[in-house]
Amino acid sequence: MSQLVIPQAVRLALLSAFALLASCQNSSDRGQTQYLEAFASTSVPHSAMYSADQDSYWDGDNIPGAPSIIIDISDQKAYFYKGGTLAGVSALSTGDERHATKTGTFKVMEKDQWHKSNLYGDFVDGAGNVVVANIDVTKDKAPPGTRFEGSKMHHFMRFVGGIGMHEGFLPGYPASHGCVRMPPHMAAIFYNNVTKGTPVTVRP
Template identity: 50%
Template sequence: MQTFTSLIKKMLVGSSLVLATTAAFAPVAQAGDYPYPYQQHRSMTDGSAWWRRDVVGGTPHIIIDISEQRAYFYKGGRLAGISPVATGIAGYRTPTGSFRISEKDIDHRSNLFGHYVDRAGYVRKSSVDVRRDKRPAGTVFRGASMDFFMRVNGAVGMHAGKVTGRPESHGCIRLPWHMAKIFYENAPMGTKVTVRQ
């Protein structure tokens, strides 16, 4: 008769084999599949933000799945982490395709979206698009904070921001702050980013 511990070990080995054979295809792993989640963020709809520090080496590849509202980070074909994301709303759809990270900026600010603030720094008009919203007299534009920004395609990038489990950005790919930091630290310039519907 098998002990509980030996059964668990077999299950973990089995899930590693399944992961190794499916890494090139659709990522199907869940946070509970791994014994060492680095960090979980339970306020997301499914609690699926985690990172495995033991996955090292190999070419990085990030897959953004718009229908799932998740990002998958691979290293050499091995799944290193999953994060919930928020992609673009109607009218600001996140472009799909294969891209490369072309710029990284740890404390980036948007030059299109943000707030109009007065000279004292008080917000006079929030959530503005400088192309559509007229600036009130006596105010200046302050771009929205986009910490850990990684440019993917044109003005679209990955960065820290509000994530609630549904599309809500102006086209960018938002991650929870702690996961944006981890992705930023592990994705060098030129990292492949695949965005799929």
Template identity: 50%
Template sequence: MKTLLSRLARWAILAVPLVLGQCMHVPELGALADQGSTSQRRIVVDLGEQKARLYHQGKLVAVSPISSGREGKSSPVGRFSVIEKDADHRSSLYGNYVRDGKVVKENIDVRKGGRPSGSKFEGVPMPYFLRFSGAYGLHAGRVPGYPASSGCIRLPKRHAKRFYDAVRLGTPVIVQR
């Protein structure tokens, strides 16, 4: 009996990390983008957790840290769907004024203040943009670990590309607190 318990204890010590490791493993997207219809896919953004999750046929296939809207510039909450995809999107509201290739006024909101003469507006890059409501979308950007955006949902670039490649127009996007 003592030998049996000893074997079971050793087996448990070896097996538990393997089992737990399987629970925490999120499968690679791999060819998910090539599997046709996106009717079985959805993106769920949890603002409290600062995470975005991609589901396919009800199964979790990707998780990403995010940075949502900061205080005073909150991200919209509700049920939406992807209404635009743009891999090389640039902001039409936030960016820099540039003259002769040099920044003359940085970090501006085009709705505030004037444009320096001879300059042009250059919007902040928002790669892998998935618009889901008005000016809001998911896109690649800085993810410091807390809400810091002007309302969009930022993801690390590699995650933004994976989400972008895996969905099509009409994919549900659920943003919750």
């Protein structure tokens, strides 16, 4: 009977996935926040990734009219309209039970293509290597010789308070601290097609 051989890359991915799951269950340690707001797809094991691209599309390049966005929390999708015509749909991950995304009618207040969080991220050394990952600066203390590096929230479109749409990790369910995470390519498309003042409706 032949023995099953698991490639080294697969073994590493599985070990990383187990480590990620373990850290999520150990939230009492050092004030961990399990903040997955803006993890790059390459930093999350493929087995833990949610394939959002099957739900997301864009057909709006040749559609005229003013932009508007409807964020639907119940189906975890954002609907982009131009002049009342549906131009595209993006999969989402909105706020979790403890950090619900605020519902209501808003407008895009700010656009920041290379936005970084000022609360959540990593402690890194002088060379930029991560020493402590996934921290909350209001709870976690920087080890000696490290500095805070905020989580990347690229293509940030603020629409109420500190909440906005931006690229981030989508696990397939509401999991953010209130922001609206989108697949990177869809965040870029939405960003390039909105202006300050674009109406944003968030419905339950």
